[in-house]
Amino acid sequence: MIIDLSSVLKDYGGVMRLCEKADIKDISFQGEKFVFPEGLLIKGKITNNTKSLYLSAEVTGKAITACARCLKPVEVDISFDISEILVREEEKESVSDEDVIFYSGYSVDMDEIIIDNFIVNVPGKYLCKEDCKGLCPNCGKDLNLGECTCEKEEIDPRWAALAEIMKNSETE
Ligand SMILES: [Zn+2]
Ligand SMILES: [Zn+2]
Structure with missing residues (x-):
């Protein structure tokens, strides 16, 4: 204009x-x-x-x-x-x-x-509602519509071991 x-x-x-x-x-x-x-x-x-x-x-x-x-x-x-x-x-x-x-x-x-x-x-981020659960980063399901199956899966033991190492190194 x-x-x-x-x-x-x-x-x-x-x-x-x-x-x-x-x-x-x-x-x-x-x-x-x-x-x-x-x-x-x-x-x-x-x-x-x-x-x-x-x-x-x-x-x-x-x-x-x-x-x-x-x-x-x-x-x-x-x-x-x-x-x-x-x-x-x-x-x-x-x-x-x-x-x-x-x-x-x-x-x-x-x-x-x-x-x-x-x-x-203008703030760059807007939410559809304050407590929007977002999408599952793994399967992409809209978590507002219900839980996906991802979270119920066991963590791969190799990753669990790594997570343990990370946790320990953080507390040292
Ligand atoms: Zn949303
Ligand atoms: Zn998922």
């Missing part, structure tokens, strides 16, 4: 209201994928501070991701704040603060800002 900044740039001290739907389909990071069936809503304002623009907004929406333990789809409510300083690429030299976002010309790509802030603000 490209936001046209030309009107607020002409207006020192001016404020531009923002209420837009960002058509971001999905974001993947740290092995997790988040799908946004309705996109994300960004609501806030851009203020012209003469030297730079200040963006302050809230992003909300619904995301579908996988439970971190059993991989079942989970729908979660997303909500986070964005607060960024926008500086024109052409004025890069005059900025000492590293923590700013550069835009070129008279517009800024809001999707990029939303995605960067999403990654910082």
Whole structure:
């Protein structure tokens, strides 16, 4: 989503209201994928501070991701704040603060800002329920649906011996 900044740039001290739907389909990071069936809503304002623009907004929406333990789809409510300083690429030299976002010309790509802030603000892991039992690492069965047979099997005696050695070396 490209936001046209030309009107607020002409207006020192001016404020531009923002209420837009960002058509971001999905974001993947740290092995997790988040799908946004309705996109994300960004609501806030851009203020012209003469030297730079200040963006302050809230992003909300619904995301579908996988439970971190059993991989079942989970729908979660997303909500986070964005607060960024926008500086024109052409004025890069005059900025000492590293923590700013550069835009070129008279517009800024809001999707990029939303995605960067999403990654910082949203925990990577969601669970379908607090006590999700997850999948058996051995047979892959969803343990929420019942126990699998793996746990009832005897540990291979060779591994048991190794486990014993490990245990002893830990206590030494
Ligand atoms: Zn789960
Ligand atoms: Zn199993």
